[in-house]
Amino acid sequence: MKEKKDILILAIESSCDETAAAVVRNGREVLSNVIFSQIALHTLYGGVVPEIASRKHIEKINYVIQEALDRANVGLKDLDAVGVTYGPGLVGALLVGVAEAKAISYAANLPLVGVHHIEGHISANYIENKDLEPPFICLVVSGGHTHLVVVRDYGKYEVIGRTRDDAAGEAFDKVARAIGLGYPGGPKIDKLSKEGNPDAIHFPRAKVEDAPYDFSFSGVKSAVLNHINGCRMKGETLREADIAASFQKAVCDVLVSHALQAVKDYGIPKLALAGGVASNSALRQAMKDACERERIPLCYPSPALCTDNAAMIGAAAYYEYMNGTRHGLDLNAVPNLQLGER
Ligand code: KG4
Ligand code: ZN
Secondary structure (H helix, E strand, C coil), rough: CCCCCEEEEEEEEECCCEEEEEECCCCEEEEEEEEEEEEHHHHCCEEEEEEEHHHHHHHHEEEHHHHHHHHHHHHHHCCEEEEEEECCCCCHHHHHHHHHHHHHHHCCCCCCCEEEEEHHHHHHHHHCCCCCCCEEEEEECCCCEEEEEEEEEEEEEEEEECCCCCCCHHHHHHHHHHHHCCCCCHHHHHHHHHHHCCCCCCCCCCCCCCCCCCCCCHHHHHHHHHHHHHHHHCCCCCHHHHHHHHHHHHHHHHHHHHHHHHHHHCCCHHHCEHHHHHHCCCHHHHHHHHHHCCCCCEEECCCHHHHCCCHHHHHHHHHHHHCCEEEEECCCCCCCCCCCCC
């Protein structure tokens, strides 16, 4: 099962609304990846309710961890370390995973490795792209973050662009709510867009002055809301599929152009996508087309590894572990943890 030189990591993720645990071998091989999704619960309220998320994590986490160990056919004694997301995220939700990881680390005498959630998303790319190595440029597009990152080396990140307001996923969720699709909106907009015309309505593509890699999505979101209100006031029927497809195209255009600009400017001809929005089919296609045109190698995780999961935390924890990162039992949840911060 385990070669002597193998490093087995139990990884735990509870930063938002997924309770997840995984066992990962040598950073790239997923032996198990268990996720309890709370989405159905939060859908009732139209978004994640932090208090409910924390309570549900407490209820499910032991079961999810046991399941991850069982499916990987390993016990605590086989492990080399415990990796856990300690930020950014919802503080109460993060605390559940961190407390659990500390308890296991103490009880089983295992090194504890705290992981940045975004580092996890980026590292999801290592799992299915066995040859991927830094340096590369990574576009991280999730519900909470939109970052352009230069991955200099394992565990070495330079954030060169970020959103000034809404994250890309947040904009998807808000627009979905406005057209009555419910939560979480991203996958629903993705699906509905397939029936719409992406050129039906022109929504703005925002540029941030003097910051070529920064993003702003509040303008496109407001433009969609204004369009909806305008239609309602004029008594016109809403063409939801056209709105969804046109909004999606506006967001994808900006994501593609910024990412390609970074690849060219930094002279690092390798691009990766990460985060929940990286599972968007239009974004994947647009990025693929652009990268093929420019002959830039592109990779992205399969959809299940784009949205929150613990396998990606196991991949990140492995490289942190190999770099010598160890946390003490005083590790705390850091809701606004910055990438690269220790
Ligand atoms: O990475 P993630 O699971 O959680 C965070 O770290 O935030 O991302 C969740 C976000 C949500 O906003 C969700 O609507 C969006 O990713 N998302 C998508 C798609 N699947 C998930 N957005 C657009 N298209 C999708 N197919
Ligand atoms: Zn995430």
